[in-house]
Amino acid sequence: MPESHIDTKLAQEATLPLAGIRVLDLTLARAGPTCVRHLADWGAEVIRVEPPSFNDGLGGSRDGYDFQNLHRNKRSIALDLKTEDGKKAFFELAKTADVLVENMRVRVKHRLGIAPEQVHAVNPRLVYASISGFGQTGPYSERAGVDQIAQGMGGMMTITGEKGRGPMRAGIPFVDLTAGNLLALAVMMALWEREKTGKGRWVHTSLLEAMVFMLDLQAARYLMDGEVPGQAGNDHPVNIPMGAFDTADKPVNIAASSPKMWAQFAEAVGHKEWLEVEQWKTAKGRSDDRANLNAAITAVFKTQPSEHWIDLLERIGIPCGPINKVDQVFADPQVQHLKMAMPITIPGRGDTNLVSTAINIEGHDSQVRRIPPKLGEHSAEILKEHGYSDDDVARLRGLGVISGA
Incomplete structure (x- = not known):
């Protein structure tokens, strides 16, 4: 992507709906980054706080499709929060942030000393946003949770697939995605409330809550009428005719x-x-x-x-x-009209596409203003913006507290 093109897009950032909102992104895997992606796409200044050694929680390459699709429009600081210097730097960042998003296991943020009460002590206006596997409290709160575990525990796998074929997961990690979407909504509610109260909130959801919420009519069937839904394959669970039907060539x-x-x-x-x-x-x-x-x-x-x-x-x-295959989806004229493939140029890959946002705000265009950052690409830049001198940055780099540029 040419430098002049990047500069133009960054200039446009100031006109987007979330311009002026600063977000600290401490997320890994998919659910948390999904939340932050909404904020980043619509103009929030996102600082991704990462450990000095890369681990995105997905097991893929930083240059791979997953990381690239989740982490556009951000800057990165590689900061060791297990050190006193690293934690001090983190709290300097927190003092000027509007939002912090994390999806660590529940006890980790407390062990690191960056739990909501500790962050709110230095910045009571900050909205602290969390996703966990099963909730911040309760008998399962300390368990590790991932999308498929939540699909199973939340009933989804017993209502997906053909009758009699056994449990079946959905073909996308929709619990992760739903939890991220819901947390982004919660963040916006808390930011709006802050306009009236001057104080931030701790907002949180979990994969299990998101899954049960998404049962929707199937949950209501049980809660109100006592019906336990089962698998219905491609048929709608209650309406007919509604489903997939074979034709002379394809369903x-x-x-x-x-x-x-x-x-x-x-x-x-x-x-x-x-x-x-x-x-x-x-x-x-x-x-x-x-x-x-x-x-x-x-x-x-x-x-x-x-x-x-x-x-x-x-x-x-x-x-x-x-019923389209994924390649047919992106060849569909309506999908192309909706611009669901977002063009981007990535060093080492060249011209390619990321998945666009599904949110439309008339008068604004969502686009890739920053390519996904290298690990710690903006470490020095970010610290200097928060009062650190060149000597301070050099000292932290020498101690291994930060890495990257």
């Missing part, structure tokens, strides 16, 4: 479960007689006889290719669509 998804859409659907595919089948006249009846109804629809759909059915149903307003 498509359809959603025609309302009484009006069911009638329109039956007529459009040339089988108005389905509306006279006694069991299929009600949503409950169709659900109870799901296997026979799905078989009837599949038999019809297999007579024509997928595009035929998509075009037909689109014309009458019934939701439907292809």
